[in-house]
Amino acid sequence: MTETNGAANSNTKNGNFICGVVEGFYGRPWTTEQRKDLFQKMKKWGMDSYLYAPKDDYKHRAYWRDLYTVEEAEHLTGLITAARESGITFYYALSPGLDITYSSAKEVTALKRKLEQVSQFGCVAFALLFDDIEPEMSEADKEVFQSFAHAQVSVTNDIFHHLGQPKFLLCPTQYCATRAMPNVSTSEYLNTLGSKLAQEIDIMWTGPKVISRLLTVESVEEITEVLRRPPVIWDNLHANDYDQKRVFLGPYSGRSPDLIPKLRGVLTNPNCEYGANFIAIHTLAQWSRCNVDGKRDLSLNDTVSADIKLETETEDGVVGEDVPSTLSPNMYHPRHALKNAINDWLPEFNKKKAAWGVIAKPQPAVAPTIPIPIIPSINTCMSLTTTTSTAVVSVASAPAISNANHLQALAEVCSNVTESFAQPLPGPVMNSLISETKVVSEPVIPIVNPSLGISGVQNSGSTEPMDCNTTPSNSPAHVAKIPTEDDVMFENTSTCSGTSGSMQVEIDGTSPTINGNQMIVENDADNHEPGEDTENDEVKDVEKRLTVEDLSLLCDLFYLPFEHGGQGIQLLQEFNWLKSNAHVVIRKSKDEEEKGKADIEEWHARAAKMNDMCSAVNRLFQRLTYCNNRELLYDLYSYIWDMRGVVSLLNSYVKWLGFSNGWKETFMSGDQEPWVFRGGLTADLQRLIPVDSGNDLFVYKAPEIPTSKIxxxxxxxxxxxxxxxxxxxxxxxxxxxxxxxxxxxxxxxxxxxxxxxxxxxxxxxxxxxxxxxxxxxxxxxxxxxxxxxxxxxxxxxxxxxxxxxxxxxxxxxxxxxxxxxxxxxxxxxxxxxxxxxxxxxxxxxxxxxxxxxxxxxxxxxxxxxxxxxxxxxxxxxxxxxxxxxxxxxxxxxxxxxxxxxxxxxx
CATH class of the missing domain: 3.40.630.30 (Gcn5-related N-acetyltransferase (GNAT))
Structure with missing residues (x-):
């Protein structure tokens, strides 16, 4: 698909529709250089808004009162200017809710002073975020305000008018249906916001859950009635800050274009890794320009569908959902949008970009705990509801889940919590406004909560599950690292009461990972042939070039929170079938072998197919390591490295099953079915391996420098x-x-x-x-x-x-x-x-x-x-x-x- 001009594809159904990106995740923020690149892409794709709200950036949340230094101001001004030059509205957000005293004139003045400073940088749009905080007021606030909602409304309206009534967003504390108390329609908090908040202020909403699988017209109409205005969707579909094994490369899905005229806008809060977000943002942009739901209308309109050739299989022969080969410009179909995005993504891998620092996960790390819950809570950009709970079940006794609902379990996780097993490690705060290419950690001083009169801003025992990185009650400057050589990435054990964790990086100021001030010069004979110039515009060897098919496989392996891509599902199904039917290749008498010849041939044919799929993953892995865009490679490498290892392990086991005569019927023991609870397709595949009590064997440390060796x-x-x-x-x-x-x-x-x-x-x-x-x-x-x-x-x-x-x-x-x-x-x-x-x-x-x-x-x-x-x-x-x-x-x-x-x- 050729790049589209934003001006020519503006939303005609809702002229005021906000569409863009919110940088609102926990973990390492994006760099100034990456944000400027984002603005250029958004302009190209017809998007118009960016919300600056990185949870762990130094002065956004933990130290919201502190003014910016001259150096920081210069970088922030540059960002705001770059956004304006690209036609992007730059919303500057603050998150003061952790420790603000709403009734304190001094506190409100500090808030005004901070936002006034940012307005002097050229910012004309602002946001206040009250997510992931305790919904309790201090004693001083209780004497002044009728309720928590009244306190937030008072401060927000005051700030809004003080700044001259600019474009303004508010993220409420009850930001999804599962957090609404007792429910959306009768929530006193939400109704107060709707009736008291200035009508010009837009309110953000994540949908039915923190990570909503589906957004329906009915649910949007319900919240619109309560808020007295259409919401701006803060969409966590592609957020991955809750799981170090998952990155989401699938298309924007589960949201019909029918929603567009009923919404004020959509801002996607995507993966922590900037380079991994091309598909998420590109497909959202495509969605925003459509007004017909391709998945629905193609199935209902026989006249239309009769004229469209449907591809019922992927390139690899994977039977999947019907995907139209051609669509009218105003019709949205996720798989079709994915194909368009992949075509535009491929050239990004050939751009010459250096990597800064070594490979390190940007998500907050969670200290390992035992036992490991089979359905842990999810701790992404916002916290989960505390109104329901779910029992903790050991891995060995996990319930089987039907194939029809093989990912539905995760959907339920988003509104459930579990009891904490351990206190979290405090996490560092970072500064992304001192350099174009690096993010550094900041020394943290314990904050005294003026409303509580104690050091720290939150009791760790009541920290909510999505609240990965609350302001710590003690300095994280010397936080102990997890004592293991391997990254803890399998079945992360975050639970609702405590999920804040230390970054999987050094924070003492000496690590190249977090400082990022050292450009990595790779000297890897495995990746480049002797004499090969790694900065060539094109890799000369065709076998080393990434293809559209490679990227399609990559996206299928790391698809969406609630579904795997077609080729990922095929990997699961093929291995499970081979494992379950391995009895057909046991040595038998000649008569038995003759009778079962067809079954044996089928088993070996499917084993060969499994081997071909493994080879495709190996090929993707190696080609990725050769790409010129090292920054993008570093964002994706640890995920595909881990996936390649697991798929190779499964293939090795299949080869053993086919080769060995020692296999016994005792294998047919009714092992649990491996549906997604945590870890994505990688963990799903691991669960197929018949080894109980083996979680430690799936904890691997990825190389810090990419290598193509297999x-x-x-x-x-x-x-x-x-x-x-x-x-x-x-x-x-x-x-x-x-x-x-x-x-x-x-x-x-x-x-x-x-x-x-x-x-x-x-x-x-x-x-x-x-x-x-x-x-x-x-x-x-x-x-x-x-x-x-x-x-x-x-x-x-x-x-x-x-x-x-x-x-x-x-x-x-x-x-x-x-x-x-x-x-x-x-x-x-x-x-x-x-x-x-x-x-x-x-x-x-x-x-x-x-x-x-x-x-x-x-x-x-x-x-x-x-x-x-x-x-x-x-x-x-x-x-x-x-x-x-x-x-x-x-x-x-x-x-x-x-x-x-x-x-x-x-």
Whole structure:
């Protein structure tokens, strides 16, 4: 689709319709440079409004009273000027509700002074936001105002008139239907706003819920009647500040163009990552220019639909909703809008842009807690209602949800809360007005709440769930980092009582992540061929160029809060089918195989299709790492890196199912169906892997600098033996003999090959994992058919002082081998494993993915516990397995001297 001229496509149905973007999320704000780029895009797409309201920006919320410095004023003035030059109305918002005393003349004067200063910068539109605050007044306010609503109305009207009645927005404390007490029509608060607030002031509304799946004409008419004016929708459909695993690249959806004449406007509050918002904003702009609902009218109007060719499958053959190949300009269809947006998005990846700082999640981080609720509350830009609650259910006992409503659960989450498990970490506040390209953290001083007379502005015990980053009660300047090497991204555990968290970045002023004042110069041989100029306008190698099909896959993998894209759904369905029907590839008699030949062929055909889908994700991942726009890459990289790893893991497991003859019917145990509660498609796919108590294995730290290197996990083949031995010898530092490898891994490769897997890169095998299903049975086989051979191969008299100690120990082991295993260990943790990965493997997630795959294979054969042994002097192995969730086995006197046993259940 060619870029459209905004002037030529203005909204003709409602000349006063506000359409644009609100930067209103929690976490790292956008940079000045990004905002200016946004204004240019909005102008091109015919949008007209931008609301400056970054929750964690220094002087927007936490320090709303403080005036801007000369340097900050210069940047803010530049932003306002840039917006005006692009024809964009710049709304400057303040959020004073955390600690303002409404009845204090001094407080109101401070508010006026702050907004007067901003008006001197050229700002002609303002907003006051009272979201995410306690709906309680101080004692001083109670003596003056009849209600909380009266207090807010008084201050807002005063400010509005003081500033000369400019364009003005108000975000109420009850900003969605689930927060209206007791309901929308009878809410005293909302009715007071409607009747008392100056009629020229527009009121913001998120819809039925904080994140509304659907906005209906009926719901808009209801709130319009109560507010005595049509609302401006603050739309959280694409907001992702509540979940570090999710980014939303799907089209604007669930809102009929029929709403446009009934609304004052729509402002989208999108992803924290600026570069990830092209689709969200582009499709909203398309929607705003339409007056016909394509999804509805095409199905109702036979005359129209008969003339339109419908594509009922995507390019990959995924059966999905009907998508028209052509539409009239005034008809909106989400999938059609997505195609238009993708076509315009592709050139953005070829623009030369540098990255500042290393890759870091912009969302507020949440300290890990246990237990992990299966339906945690969502803590995006605004807080959830506290009028209802939901029980906390463990992952293992999660209820199954029907396919027809496979994402409806999340819709319910938006109006439910859970009981807090832990106090949140205080979060830093940031300043995005001191540089074009960087955001810095600010030192925070505890604020004294004048209305309460205490340090801090909110009791952490009553912090509401979407309120991710309230002003802390103590300085976050020295907040402790989460003590883990891995980013906590799986099943984030934020709950309603406390979701404020520290950013997943350094805040001591030295981190390149948050300061962003150091342009990243990548020296990654994996990403660029020798001699290749990374700043070329076009990547010469066609295989490295992103395509429209690649971006379609990317959007489908990270679609919308309540639905996956077609190719994402296909991944879920294909793997689930392969897992559920794996019994057809079990070794059978010849007669049975002949009867089930068609089923076997279908299984392998669909496994091949799964492999093709995995290859497509790999291709997308690698092409993305080659793009010229490094800023955009850094915004998206951690998401696609994580997704690629999970899809690859599933594919490895499918290969094992098809390759192994050890699969048993015990696998058909009725595992829970994996519908979205948290983590998006990535977590949905992870839930398909049959490993309970494995959440820690899905916690990965993405690389700080992008790399295109891909590691593949696959079943072990007999031809891999030499390479596996070589890896073992490199890790143990042994050469010239295979004794140590024969001891550590040889028995598994010979007697239990179906439970052996390898990991390889482009250069060959770089790691392996080997296991036995039952250590007792395995030891008996060892004693009969493996150890005797080694006793002959390595006689005791071969031991000499010049041999490495590990070789001497291996030879003694062969001649003193015993089949005995402690009874309790054999009962609780019957399987035994050995895992090794070369130090050249820099991806810290690889050992976890190896372990996950082998645990799934063992689980499929009826085992629920695993152990490994090592020398008590082997500190490296102890640390290695400890990071993989293994704990020391307390066996009393059962353990051999000098030997440590570690175990884990799954």
């Amino acid at each position: 590691y593949t996990i696959r079943p072990y083949l007999p031809s891999d033996e030499d390479a596996v031995y070589a890896v073992c010898n490199r890790i143990t530092g042994v050469s010239g003999t295979s004794a140590v490898a024969d001891r550590l891994v040889g028995g598994y490769l010979t007697l239990s090959p179906e439970f052996c897997m390898v990991v390889e890169d482009d250069d060959g095998i770089v790691g392996y994992i080997a296991a036995s299903l039952n250590v007792k049975t395995f030891n008996q086989k060892m004693a009969v058919s493996w150890i005797p051979e080694l006793q002959v191969k390595y006689p005791l008299e071969d031991i000499t002082n010049d041999l490495p100690s590990s070789v001497q120990e291996a030879i003694r082991y062969f001649h003193s081998f015993t089949v005995d295993v402690p009874e309790q260990l054999a009962r609780q943790h019957p399987s035994q494993i050995m895992c090794s990965v070369l130090p050249t493997v820099t991806d810290q997630s690889i050992p976890k993915r190896l372990i996950t795959c082998i645990l799934a294979a063992l689980r499929a054969n009826g085992s629920f516990g695993v152990h490994t042994t090592m020398s008590s002097m082997d500190k490296e192995s102890h640390e290695f397995y400890g990071k993989l969730g293994f704990v020391d086995y307390n066996s009393g006197q059962d353990e051999s001297p000098g030997v440590i046993t570690m175990c884990r259940s799954f």
